[in-house]
Amino acid sequence: IRSGYRSPAVNAKGAENKNQYNCSSNESNYAHHIWDYKDKNGEIGATACIVVNSFVDYYEKTGDWQALAWWIHDNVPAYSSMYFFPKL
Known part of the structure; x- marks a missing residue:
């Protein structure tokens, strides 16, 4: 897990690429x-x-x-969107 819940205070520290958190x-x-x-x-969502x-x-x-995107689409019953990033 790279990122999950962020409190507003934590998110604000990295907002708009402050401190290189993007x-x-x-x-x-x-x-x-x-x-x-x-x-x-x-x-509301997560x-x-x-x-x-x-x-x-x-x-x-x-x-x-796209192979992973299709697997998720076919096997995960509830999601609203997916984004894929080429770097870990």
């Missing part, structure tokens, strides 16, 4: 990394950034991240 603003992270605040649409270790070798050999 976090979005608190307002952009409500209902994402800041789970206990609703976003501007009144919705974000976690993870590394799937068993997929790393395959990705490094092929550059194909």
Whole structure:
């Protein structure tokens, strides 16, 4: 797990690339990394950034991240979005 819940105080320290942490603003992270605040649409959710270790070798050999995206789509019953980052 690279990142999960962040309190507003912790997120603010890294917001807009302050201190090289590359976090979005608190307002952009409500209902994402800041789970206990609703976003501007009144919705709530949770974000976690993870590394799937068993997929790393395959990705490094092929550059194909879509295989993992399709596996998640076909096997995880509830998610709203996925983002893939090429660096660990």
